[in-house]
Amino acid sequence: MSITPSVTPVADVTPGEATGAEEAGRRARRLRAFLSIPQAMVGAVLLVLLLGLTIIGPFVAPYPPNAISDSPLLGPSARHWLGTDTLGRDIFSRVLNGGGSVILLPLLAVAAAMVIAIVVGLLSGYLGGWTDAVVTRVVDVVLAIPSYLIVLVVVTAFGSGSTIVVLTVAVVYAPYIIRVLRAATLAVSPLDFVLAARARGEGIRWVVFREILPNIGPTLLVEIALRTTYAIMFIASLSFLGLGVQPPSSNWGVMVAENRLLLLAHPAGVIAPALLIGVLAISINLIADALTEFFGDRLHNQLMV
């Protein structure tokens, strides 16, 4: 019942100077400040390298990735830097070609999840009442089922493939983002400047998108970076299980699956793609970590996702 009547006074201290002109340079300074966090720099560099590999790789590969270019199971040599796999395809070329779907699919899935989540989550958090209750229930149910199970059910029903996987992952991950959005919106909605806007009679669109959304940006960014990490690993794992991207694609996850039986004799076919998946995940992980530190992760931690 008690709202503290006498709050400890806010220090009326002389603030830092910031003129209009300086505000413009703010963005550049913030980017530099962000990159000065070690994790951010390392993560960014790794990511850029991998992206470079993925984009340029296919053009630089010595052999077509799906072509049988030699006898199977050859060890590393000058002609085949990583040797050949069970069918005689050049492993090095396959690796160079295999990054695309590993990086692209998760990004698509997260992007789609974000769109769903923003619309649903923002509205639900702000409108409250019926909308909020229904959305919360649905979110609870989806979150109640482990993600793998949902994907498995969908694959049972509709078969495997990249499209199915992207759509399903989007639907599965949207609730996490919705939950964060909703919690953040709930935290921001009762703040005085939102009340002031409502008292002025501002419409829903203004209040949600111009008052609330800019203030939950950092939290959202951190969550998205996190989701991307998970999506990468999830989709790679699904490909490994044979449920995502299908052979003969040279997707790294698929490569690990196909070549794992040769682990003892011929590790290159497994280690190379596995390592690359790992490095990709590390880089996004580092960036997510750096973002958390950069924005001061109070809100996100409180939301405890």
Added chain:
Amino acid sequence: MPDALAARSLSVAYAARKGESSQVLLDVSLELEPGRIVGLAGESGAGKSTLALCLMGYRTAGQRVLSGEVDLAGSSITGASVGRLRRLWGSRLAYLPQDTSTSLNPALTIGGHFAESLAKHEHLRRAAALRTAAQWLARVGIPRPEQALGRYPHQFSGGQQQRIAIALALCLEPAVLILDEPTTGLDVVTQAQVNALVVALAREAGVAMLYVSHNLAMLASVCDDLVIMYAGQIVERGPVSGVYAAPQHPYTAALIAAVPTIESGQPPRGIPGIPRSTVAIGECCFLDRCPLRAEQCQVSIPMLQVGERHEARCVRAGERAQTEAPRPAATREPGQPAQPAGPAGPAGPAPGEPLLRVRDVSCTFTGRGRGTAVRAVDHVCADVFPGRTLGIAGESGSGKSTLLKVIAGLLRADTGEVAILGRTLAPGAARRSAADRRAIQIVFQNPDSTLNPRHTVAQSLERPLRLFEPGLSRSDRRARITAAMNQVRISPDLLDRYPRNLSGGQRQRIAIARALLADPVVLLCDEVTSALDVSVQASIIELLLDLRATRQLAMIFVTHDLGVLRSVADEVIVMQNGTVREQGEIATVLGSPRDAYTRRLIEAIQAPRDQMSSP
């Protein structure tokens, strides 16, 4: 009498990242004697809490003692080992923090707290510890002490929690007790009770106490000696009556003048300029804001004797300013309705008719748990007349803010209606006409959240104009915004700043400007000064009075501080638990209250006020 605790010329700096260091305390000397209570007063940023923790010997990360030391009964504790400090903390030196709800561990029973302390320092076994605990709980006035031992902190009210914390601190019979804003967050009546307890215990147990607070008036009722801090330095200290009756340092005098009082007289005066956040080296810390500043103030000023046990850090101590800045014309003859402001047009209400009428409004909140319905507002009626200010007084939970939100259209009432100029208002702001929405504007309490942190000042101020006068050209808008900034006395240079680069007082002024830009007829103020320092609060009050005079604005001013209401309001209603206990002209209600609750409220702050004579 030998000092129980003394600080001698203590200077402390705080090292921020990357080698920058800022000094937070400069040349602080302080003595605490057994059985006497020393009050430490100052506004936020002055360094009171830092000093309190330094006196404990507690160093936060990055803090360095530059010079000076702290002595406990003659032996230095500055730089003492952690082990020694741990033995002293609790048993010889006790500390009572500010936030009542988190000074006690929510996962530990009351008995558990006592058992832990008594076991650690006095090696008492649990049964003996609990017996001692029960005695102390009784002594601080906790009913049914044995049962209380088995309960958890959240099961007690804020006032009771603080009493328990006091008992916990004193049960080890320390020589020194430092209380850091112990009654902030408690309502006025409880504050008075807790303070009375503190005073009694100090006398009985002969404990030397330091009472830190920003509430100067309250300190007067509690302390024997008073110490005033500003910008990391002590600027004046002496017996409390002496310092109040005849403040020697210009800052002390200004601070006392800024405190609103219940008795009629001058409204509080703000202090020009912005409070200093850094320690001043090589000059007087108050130089930039002092009406008495002169050539000789541009050196480091030592503490100078100005009376019996009374010192002040001023070379012109006691002098009166030659010319006083003219006071803004804030007074007005009572009983004279002024012309209404706003787009209502030339035709205001008929003379004698209220501008805003609240009839029979009720609001019920259903809490979680077994049908706990709370009647936040219970059939309240109120009238606001043109050009006059209605004050709404009450403690937390009285429903005053709820009522204000109903009027603003942010909450829907269960019964009753609000009418402006005779037209009934729709319950929700969204459904009201633009004219109605413009007519009523609201300003909130917390300067941290009143402006959107992601909008510049200009963007925040533009909104009302874009919403209500979309036809305005860009340059016209700019002109109006600039005019509004000038009205609230903020430099238009700040238009492109973000709220985080503004002080609390500045943010509140901008919030007021934003409200004014809609050209309202009634301004609703929800505890707008409660989160501000005394001097800043005074300047905001000055501003509001000025606006009222020049724009003939009607206001509803909600606050728990009766002193502020005395300066601002014409009529007042006193609320408790949703009902109106008393209403009438401010002078009548405060001078001769008829209702018992009103009397209790006044008495709780009356005693301190008695100590203060006009400067």
Added chain:
Amino acid sequence: MGSAGSPGSAGGAGSPGSAASPAGPGSPHSTRRGWNWRRPPYLVRALVKLAATLLAISVVVFGLTALAGNPAHDILGMDATQSQLAAFTAANHLNQPVVVRYLHWLAGVLHGDFGQSYVSGGSVWALIEPRLGRSLLLILFSWLLMVVVSVPAGLLAGVRLRGRADVAATLVTLSIAAFPEFVIGMVLIIVFAVNLKVLPVDSTAVSQGGLFDSLSSYVLPAVTIALGSIPYIVRLMRANARDVASHSYVRSAVLRGISEPALSVRHILPNAAPPVVTALGLQLASLVGGVIVAETLFSFPGIGQLLVQSAASRDAPVVETLTLMIGAAFVIINLLSDALVIMLTPKLRDAGR
């Protein structure tokens, strides 16, 4: 609906559905509720929630597979004859309307009859039954391993912020967290099975070999699964410990002279525990994923392996049954962890009743 003065209670229980909604948006909230019964006791509410969630899951699962239409083609292959298709359809009641099939299935489930596999034609339960125990054991080992390692590590790292323990923990968790489970498992195989030869390369011995062989086949999969979750729990524990440690009441205890071990145990842990308990419960979801991947990688004959094989072969009844079972387990465990949190938090204990 504005609820006066009960802010903290929503966050503590950790279930998103119980947050109090704020005074609303464009439409100002009525402060008058439509109904005002006494809230039924927690247990009843929990059970109702459990039943509702399970029902919802079953509907979703069944609905999805039904949406896809008749799987006869996919199961029997491209060159199935008409009569084969018809026989399949009839045997699996695929020509009846969806709702009927659902109710039929639901009735069966409530009696313990989980239907027949599309692929083998035999009882679903017969497929599941032998594998159930093995997988449960595997999950148990993994979970225990995870808790025993991550809780103390996280607590230590959080309390000694920026100390050696913290830096070490952060580095290690960051590296492990980066790799998907199958990669971790692969590395473990290479190190322990191939190079050191102390543990078996795969877990087929679980169903065939003797006790020792069988038990040692659990080790690598369990470690793999645990490593998948440890980083997250360590990070959470650390963040929580740090959060609590900076709380005012911890500082107050310090200023009463209370020193290290008592501080961590009596002041920090009880207050940091509830969110961790919730997270440990939620972590089960990723544990399920880990089990699925690990069983496939190690050829472990458990329900994870069965699940993947059935999904790949479009065997809906098996997948539906397993999903429902695992989903039910998950919901129950979360309910239990919520209850545990309430018991651990004195404040919630009073509010909930």
